[in-house]
Amino acid sequence: MSLANPARSARIARRKIANYAFTGFCFAVTAVALLALAAILWSLLSQGLGGLNLDVFTLSTPAPGSRGGLANAIVGSIMMCVLAMILATVVGVLAGTWLAEYAGSSRYGVAVRFINDVLLSAPSILVGLFVYEILVAPFGGFSGFAGAVALALLAAPVITRTTEDVLKLQAATLREAGVALGAPLSLVIREILWRSARGGILTGGLLAFARISGETAPLLFTALNNQFFSLDLSHPTANLPTVIFQYALSAYDDWRRLAWAGALLIAAAVLGVTILARLLAKEPSRR
């Protein structure tokens, strides 16, 4: 049986051509996108690995032309990120718990949830300005603490959101069983729900950590930078992103090499933590 109607076969041909164009476009743009992203990773690896050696981890940032590394920046970044994560986890887990367990559908709950979603993708440079206004300007100086607070403000919404989502996934019977045993709701939350949601909350924390560890903009005018090794967070504190920014835009080749090495370190850390988070997130479904 052949298609006798010429108008019909023409229409089918047209649809087929349109479909080829569509699928061709999808294949092409995916290839282009993957190529662009591969190119970025490639230059990161090829430029960064060359600058990576033991000095990077053991020496502090050098003057141009002399030997040096990124030790002070790495340590400063780690200190600020850890402090920020402590602050953000406390606030984020409690706020997420409130949204999931106490807020219900109250108007205030809806408002907080909405504001949290907006904060989740608010420009980080504005958070930096805000912290400058409340912590740096009034107290007369840039400090690692201000940097940590800025990072915490960026991490807290992520943790809040994941905590709320994970707690809402916990079975209602779990809550009911706890309450039926005579435990007050707060005890059920702390001893039962938090425990069973631990994996998910940890994943949220890791994702938040991945987000803040590469943030540059909010640190520019909170933590500033420091040429020397220091463990004192009450003064300007060296950190990887700011050092990379400064060194990458400098005219010295050795500084640029260090910047690439630093960028590679940050990207590797972020990717590593993200992969870890994904592996953890998958575990509950397997159990």
Next chain:
Amino acid sequence: MTDAATTTFLGRPRTQPRGAFVGRIFEGLCFAAATALLATLAGLLVSLFIGGWPALSTFGLKFFVTSSWNPVTDVYGAAGPIVGTLVTAFLALLLALPVAGGVAFFLTELCPAPLRRPIGTAVELLAGIPSIVYGMWGLFVFAPLFAKYVQMPLMMSAPPGSLLEKLTTGIPNGSGILSASIILAIMILPFMAATLRELLLTVPSAVRESAYGLGATTGEVVMKVTLPYVRGGAIGAVMLGLGRALGETMAVTFIIGNAHGLPASLFDSGSTIASTIANEFTEATSPVHTSALIALGLVLFVITFAVLALARLLLRRQESRL
């Protein structure tokens, strides 16, 4: 000890108030944490307003419509950075949207099953790469190539007096408005593709399969069935991408050229609000300068808040519909 245990068990009135008391404190703490988030946003707005007020009251409306940004004479007009922000963000969206859509359609409809997970995961991982890496790549790798293979040929081939010539004036050093837009597009691409893909995966397979069953081609299924099914959420995802592009600092600062005036062409150097703040804030020369930068931040806040709020409303509606 057993005695005490029995009294706690039987004498419930004794333990109940303590549990209730702890419970109330716990609820209060949770409530305080939630309120802290609200207070952060409110504080952000208020502090930007207070900080920016000296500049806003000095220059009035002229702050928004003039484009001379002069730290020497302490006269500041923000039209350049504001226009630069909007132009780069919209150009980036224009470039990234079709590509992100194509990647998402590819991953949900066309990709062979064994490749689906690796490519999907790769896209999601790339969404997390810090923006400073994109900025460095843009400055050191992309800009020289862009200058050699795109800017030079285009400027050479533009006929004198044509629109193309107007759009391509500038110094062909690889940086400028268009370069910044392209880097921004590459940066928001994985994020938008990942969100779109997640949305498309929520379409019930019965809906997709019945469309295929009626004889629809892949293109028709995507454009006429699955994409309309998640329309609200998809617009929300696009707006989130726009919000990111508007507020992005590092990727842009490296490559936009950092000139304050209104950009005259696609290859001209320009600035965005975020790049201006990042470059000048710690080196601001006078209180008015600092205040003008904070006022710029306020403008950025208002723009991004509007975009993000709209995006979240659309996404929420999509979620509640499912």
